[in-house]
Each structure stands twice: as C-alpha cells, then as structure tokens.
Amino acid sequence: MSTPKQSGDSLDLRVFIPSVLVIAGLVLPLILFPESGTALVNAAFAFATGKFGWLYMIAGLSVVLFLVGLAVSRYGNVRLGGPDDKPEFSYFSWVAMIFAGGIGIAIVNWAWVEPIYYFMGPPFDVKPASDAAAEWALTYGQFHWGFTPWAFYCLPAIPIAYSMYVHNRPGVRLSVASRGLLGRYADGWLGVILDAVVVFGIVGGVGTSLGLAVPLVSQLSSGLFGIEPSFMLDIGVLLIWTAIFSASVWFGLAKGIRILSDINVWLAIFLLGFTFLVGDSLFMVEGWVNSLGKMVSHFVEMSLWTDPVGGSTFWKDWTVFYWAWWIAYAPMMGLFVARISRGRTIRELIIAEMVFGSLGCWVFFAVWGGYALELQVKGTLDVAAILNDGGIPSAVQAILNTLPMSGLVTGVFILLCFIFLATTLDSSAYVLASVTSRKLSGYQEPKRSIRLTWAFLISGVGVALIQLGGLKAVQTSTIVVALPMIPVLVILAWSLIRWLRQDFAKKVMEPHLVIEDHHK
Known part of the structure; x- marks a missing residue:
C-alpha cells in the first residue's frame, strides 16, 4: 500500500491570492456595512431561489438518477487507483470520516427541531399540528437528509478521485477534475476562478456551521455551568474549537x-x-418505518413539487434552501472524500455516501426527531412555543432537560458538538490546504504550515463575523454561490463519463476495472 508523504508541495499563490481576495471581497463589506451588505445578499438569495428554485429541484433528482445508474453500470467496478492500490483506511474509519466531515454540527441542531417546524407548517396544504402533519414531519426530515443530499456530496468526489488515482494527475482541485471536458482551459484563468469560488464556498460553509454551533454550545454551557451568555463566552467556545481542529x-x-x-x-x-x-422506542421505530415508506413512495413528487398554483413557499423555504446548502458544501466534500478513497471502487464510494450517509442521518431524525415530536404531540413539552420564543438553542436545551440525568447528558452532548464541528473544520482546513498547494498528488498530504494557515484563517473569519453578526449573511451568500455550482456539477459528470468511455471502451465486465499503467 502506498503511504502518503508527510508534506506536500509549496503554496500555490496563483490560487491562494485570488481565493483570499474573493473571501475578503465578500466578507469585508458584511463587516464594514452590515445592513446594506446583508440586504444585498438577501436580495441575491431571493433572486436565486425565486427565479431558479425549479433548477435546484431538477438538479437534485438528476444527480440521484445519474449516480444510481453509474453504480449499477459496468463502470461501478472501476477501482479508484492502480492495480496495487489498497484502501488507506478501514471501512468503518472511512465511512466515519465521510459522515462526520459532511454532516458536522448541522444535524446535532436540526434533528431535534426540524420535525417540529414541519409539524407546525406542513407541506401539501396539510392542516398544521394534525396527525397527517406529524407523519409528514418525520418524512421530510428523512427526505432533506437522505439520498439527494448525499448524491450532491458524492458526485464531485468520483471525478476528483479518478483524476488523482487513475490518471495520476497532480493537483487536488475541481479544475483538474474538470480537465476531461475543459481540456487545457482547466489550467488557465477559468480553472483559477473555479478553484477560488470553491474556496469561498468552503469558508462560507464553515461560517454556516459556526453560526449554528457557537450559539448552541454557548447556551448549553451557560445553563450547565451557570455562566452568563456573552461575547467572551462565544469567543472562548470558538477558541476551544480552534485548538481541537x-x-x-x-x-x-x-x-x-x-x-x-x-x-x-x-x-x-x-x-x-x-x-x-x-424514550418511547416503539414510537421512534414505527415513525421511522412509516416515514421511510412515505418518502420512498412520494420521492419523485417531493423532489419536483413546486406548487405553481397553490403558491406555497414550503418547497423554497426548505427543499431549495437545503439543496443549495448541500451543493455549496459539495466541492469541499468531493475533494475530501476523494482524498480518503484511494483503492475503493466507484460503486463502493456511491454506496458509502448515498446508503450509509443517508442511514446515519435517518437514525438521528428517527431517534432525536421522534423523541422531540413525541414530546410535542403528547403535550409533555411545547417545543414549538420554545422554538418561537427562544430559537433552536433554547429548544434543544429544553428537550435535553427532559432526559434522565440531564446534566450529564448535556455535558456529553456539548462534547459531541465540539467534536462534530471539529471534524468539519479540520476537513475544511485540510481541503483548503490541498486546493492551494502546488501540484499536490493524491499520495501526499499538504504541508502542515499551509494546513495551519487555513485553520487560523477560518477561525479569524469566524471571530470577526460572530462579533459583528455577519454569520447569517455569509450563510446566505454561500447558498447563492450554489447556483453557478450546478453547471460545475454537470461539467464534472460529463468529464467523468468521457474519461470512463475513453479508458474502458474495450473492457468487459471484471471484478475491478483498472488501468494497468495508471501513469499514462
């Protein structure tokens, strides 16, 4: 098995400088002119989702169908590596890194409360707080964190890994993975712009995670240790995260x-x-089984529902928002998953993400979402009212307080929050270092100095935005960036298919398809 070298090549200023300029150009106005900057970002978001919401919906279903077709085709046997390449990590650790890096702190927030939002504001003109609303509440949690999101994550990973380990091209970047379609243009300004936008998407995505995580952990810590909520507490929480990741x-x-x-x-x-x-284990199991059946039977309808006559905004507020959020994270996840997937087949990679990734999320929603919904339905705790008055951190804190040994559970939950976000932050810093390294191969790790540079840059942006309240605007602007990423996903898929057809045109079905001389 080939072992990655401890340090990669030097910093590539050609990508690093434009990337930092893009971040500064979008973050500084939000810090210097928070009101007008936020208004501009919100207007861009309203335009992207209002005019092109249908495109996000079509993109979601298309990516799922493309990957399922690829997995069952003969190309599913293609090994992402040479004939002697073996997987670098155990199957458990590999899937754990994929899941933890991709989900991060978000599911720790949303699994408890998202079904409550759906219960009080259900789709398809269902009466709020009804039995039907409760069923849809669990179903949409499975849908928004299931096959489609993980398909968005998976799609970029395959051409990137193919470029790195089959064609052995230096450069852990989207531009290199697009070379099958863009050719030499991938090495020019077009590739630099693509990589710079990817870097901003990653930093913005991390901003989204920080925006969810810091208020939650600050409130839980405040309640557990009796510390007054303050800006300094937020900074203390962020510094602990910085040290861990x-x-x-x-x-x-x-x-x-x-x-x-x-x-x-x-x-x-x-x-x-x-x-x-x-909790009520039977309610959780039956809720999950019922919602899984409901999601599978209505999958195409939910994927393409735009309610043009009824004028409901549910699909824009939730599905389009989520698809844009997952697309914005997709380049980071694609680069990270590609780097850890040497020696796996295309089919293995698709199954790991779309099956095991979805299953992991479904367990969170079945257990935590089911527990919270049971509290709401039975009148044990009015989670909806707490959400209305105090937001997600207050609701999560109130739900945790209903559990036995709530103090101990809250302490463990805070630790989980720290580690969950740290796994996303370290993956992000690692990928950013890879993207901005010069001709890094898939068998190398980026230099520690470059990795730490990005770790501290991420923290610096986080501190500035927490202090000035710009995290929400960065989250929104990241999602706006997702719109031009849709054609990028098309380019990556097209590039991959062209490579596969050229490289394996005459190959018959084999247990694994490999290019014997992968240096060619």
Missing part, C-alpha cells in the same frame, strides 16, 4: 482526522442509544 489538522489524516471522526461516531451512537432507550 488545529491539532487534528496538524496530525493529518491518519493520526488526527480519522481518530477524531471515530470518536465522534461512537459518542453519537452512545447518545442516540441512550435517547432511544429512555
């Missing part, structure tokens, strides 16, 4: 990110198992 980034994939992801998954399993045992 900087150390993880420093130690690299095998000794840092892999270990943190493994711990993350075991902690999540413990908390989910505890909630399942102390």
